[in-house]
Amino acid sequence: xxxxxxxxxxxxxxxxxxxxxxxxxxxxxxxxxxxxxxxxxxxxxxxxxxxxxxxxxxxxxxxxxxxxxxxxxxxxxxxxxxxxxxxxxxxxxxxxxxxxxxxxxxxxxxxxxxxxxxxxxxxxxxxxxxxxxxxxxxxxxxxxxxxxxxxxxxxxxxxxxxxxxxxxxxxxxxxxxxxxxxxxxxxxxxxxxxxxxxxxxxxxxxxxxxxxxxxxxxxxxxxxxxxxxxxxxxxxxxxxxxxxxx
Amino acid sequence: xxxxxxxxxxxxxxxxxxxxxxxxxxxxxxxxxxxxxxxxxxxxxxxxxxxxxxxxxxxxxxxxxxxxxxxxxxxxxxxxxxxxxxxxxxxxxxxxxxxxxxxxxxxxxxxxxxxxxxxxxxxxxxxxxxxxxxxxxxxxxxxxxxxxxxxxxxxxxxxxxxxxxxxxxxxxxxxxxxxxxxxxxxxxxxxxxxxxxxxxxxxxxxxxxxxxxxxxxxxxxxxxxxxxxxxxxxxxxxxxxxxxxxxxxxxxxxxxxxxxxxxxxxxxxxxxxxxxxxxxxxxxxxxxxxxxxxxxxxxxxxxxxxxxxxxxxxxxxxxxxxxxxxxxxxxxxxxxxxxxxxxxxxxxxxxxxxxxxxxxxxxxxxx
Numbered sequence: 001x002x003x004x005x006x007x008x009x010x011x012x013x014x015x016x017x018x019x020x021x022x023x024x025x026x027x028x029x030x031x032x033x034x035x036x037x038x039x040x041x042x043x044x045x046x047x048x049x050x051x052x053x054x055x056x057x058x059x060x061x062x063x064x065x066x067x068x069x070x071x072x073x074x075x076x077x078x079x080x081x082x083x084x085x086x087x088x089x090x091x092x093x094x095x096x097x098x099x100x101x102x103x104x105x106x107x108x109x110x111x112x113x114x115x116x117x118x119x120x121x122x123x124x125x126x127x128x129x130x131x132x133x134x135x136x137x138x139x140x141x142x143x144x145x146x147x148x149x150x151x152x153x154x155x156x157x158x159x160x161x162x163x164x165x166x167x168x169x170x171x172x173x174x175x176x177x178x179x180x181x182x183x184x185x186x187x188x189x190x191x192x193x194x195x196x197x198x199x200x201x202x203x204x205x206x207x208x209x210x211x212x213x214x215x216x217x218x219x220x221x222x223x224x225x226x227x228x229x230x231x232x233x234x235x236x237x238x239x240x241x242x243x244x245x246x
Numbered sequence: 247x248x249x250x251x252x253x254x255x256x257x258x259x260x261x262x263x264x265x266x267x268x269x270x271x272x273x274x275x276x277x278x279x280x281x282x283x284x285x286x287x288x289x290x291x292x293x294x295x296x297x298x299x300x301x302x303x304x305x306x307x308x309x310x311x312x313x314x315x316x317x318x319x320x321x322x323x324x325x326x327x328x329x330x331x332x333x334x335x336x337x338x339x340x341x342x343x344x345x346x347x348x349x350x351x352x353x354x355x356x357x358x359x360x361x362x363x364x365x366x367x368x369x370x371x372x373x374x375x376x377x378x379x380x381x382x383x384x385x386x387x388x389x390x391x392x393x394x395x396x397x398x399x400x401x402x403x404x405x406x407x408x409x410x411x412x413x414x415x416x417x418x419x420x421x422x423x424x425x426x427x428x429x430x431x432x433x434x435x436x437x438x439x440x441x442x443x444x445x446x447x448x449x450x451x452x453x454x455x456x457x458x459x460x461x462x463x464x465x466x467x468x469x470x471x472x473x474x475x476x477x478x479x480x481x482x483x484x485x486x487x488x489x490x491x492x493x494x495x496x497x498x499x500x501x502x503x504x505x506x507x508x509x510x511x512x513x514x515x516x517x518x519x520x521x522x523x524x525x526x527x528x529x530x531x532x533x534x535x536x537x538x539x540x541x542x543x544x545x546x547x548x549x550x551x552x553x554x555x556x557x558x559x560x561x562x563x564x565x566x567x568x569x570x571x572x573x574x575x576x577x578x579x580x581x582x583x584x585x586x587x588x589x590x591x592x593x594x595x596x597x598x599x600x601x602x603x604x605x606x607x608x609x610x611x612x613x
Contacts, residue, residue, distance in 0.1 A: 075494070076496045079496070087494070089490065090491075091488065091490055091491040091494040091495070092491050093483070093484040093487035093488045093491045093492065093554075094488065094554075095483060095486065095487035095554035095555055096480075096483055096484060096487055100480065100483075100484070101491075104484055104491065104492070104495035104497070105481075105484075105492070105496040105497045106495075106496075107477050109477070115471070115475075116476070117471075117475040117476070118475055118476070118477070118480060
């Protein structure tokens with residue numbers, strides 16, 4: 001782990017009307033690190049990742065990315081800079097194949113007899129390349145995603161982030177909708193992602209997943225950061241105490 | 247906390263290497279079902295043609311299909327459902343529907359014939375044709391733009407937005423002309439009824455291809471290219487598959503939606519122009535039965551009304567099936583009103599088959 005954080009959240013506050021969704025929250029994320037964000041419903045986890053990914057703008061505080069202060073007008077701008085968010089529903093087009101999904105909205109074109117046409121071969125090959133590092137096998141890249149398993153679909157979503165050179169990957173409850181074997185695959189995916197130097201922010205309700213994959217845990221409660229610890233140095237009892245404020 | 251893997255609390259788990267999963271749907275049986283789904287319309291078309299051929303051989307002792315007059319009549323009958331079906335295919339793949347096309351076509355037909363009558367004799371024939379055609383296409387774009395804006399910006403359900411526009415376009419078409427408008431531009435007449443000779447087989451049977459059919463083939467090829475090879479086409483599939491995913495991927499869903507309904511209106515406008523050329527008259531009710539026919543062509547061709555799948559080739563086959571049913575029923579001397587019954591039944595069966603097949607196959611969905 002290098003010393004320079006890839007992402008720094010500095011004293012960020014966000015209010016919606018009278019509600020303090022976030023109050024003076026600070027945290028760092030380092031390259032190759034998995035940071036788990038824990039907290040009960042309404043603790044501010046979603047607001048925090050939306051502030052980072054450009055959906056919301058902080059009322060106070062700063063976001064530093066790659067050593068510079070940044071303000072993202074919208075999620076598209078954040079994504080262009082390498083902050084990619086994978087939502088629980090994955091945001092995939094199930095009727096299209098792997099290549100189409102990895103390149104959705106940014107399709108490469110080639111010319112055939114002077115006419116611009118979709119470069120399907122390039123999409124397929126580069127998508128296969130991106131997914132190969134994830135150590136998950138997809139046998140046929142020309143089938144629509146609806147014929148694939150939850151783990152494979154998650155791999156496509158992550159593969160998309162890798163292909164577009166994400167430096168920070170935010171994953172919102174990636175294991176929530178999956179069965180147990182699929183959950184373990186996603187945990188494995190995150191581990192291989194970590195090896196490629198991406199900083200991962202991992203949101204989960206599931207403490208077992210959090211302990212299985214994270215390097216550090218940040219706990220939020222009612223918009224405030226109430227605890228932070230290296231995963232090795234804490235246990236689930238302490239995290240639960242922070243979460244519920246006992 | 248939901249269901250959890252049975253491992254010690256608080257301890258990092260060792261992760262087993264990921265194994266390939268043999269998803270049930272990627273098996274050979276699944277591939278076969280997907281193939282059968284894509285072939286469904288072809289099989290039905292062949293079945294119909296064989297049926298009419300046998301009937302014709304038994305009753306008239308002559309061929310049905312290998313008669314150039316029948317073949318070219320079927321091709322001509324397929325033009326209108328196909329043209330309106332082309333735009334409809336894009337709309338249906340995006341998860342929408344365009345109910346306004348029939349009277350957009352009628353409106354275009356009336357505008358085309360009225361303007362052609364003003365300009366014929368005043369302008370050189372090709373220029374008169376061009377002016378009238380451009381005016382008709384511009385007129386047909388108006389309901390398309392309004393449909394698109396209602397659906398994209400105000401989030402009105404396509405069914406309701408275009409149903410409203412069906413009424414508006416219908417009224418407008420009749421307000422522009424309550425009766426049929428005959429035209430007398432010689433160039434338009436020769437385009438509408440001329441044909442290009444292909445070859446002749448013995449006994450003087452001359453095979454030729456009507457110019458209106460040729461125009462339709464060229465347009466169809468263009469639409470096929472647009473849907474299967476362009477970014478726009480790809481985004482149409484993506485929007486139909488998941489609007490949310492498309493938005494998050496940075497696709498301009500609103501702009502694409504407006505473009506879709508304009509495209510649909512334009513193909514209806516072209517339909518109106520070709521109708522006028524063929525029948526030497528424009529009429530507000532030119533496209534009346536084509537609301538059913540255009541949707542039928544798309545759905546029979548394998549597009550899903552739930553969005554996300556469909557092909558232009560499918561719609562071509564769908565339009566041919568409708569044309570064969572309509573022409574064939576006349577050919578076997580059945581009351582013409584049975585056409586509507588037959589097309590209606592076929593559309594319902596197609597959707598039923600699509601629904602059942604959806605659960606069974608993860609077949610190819612883009613061209």
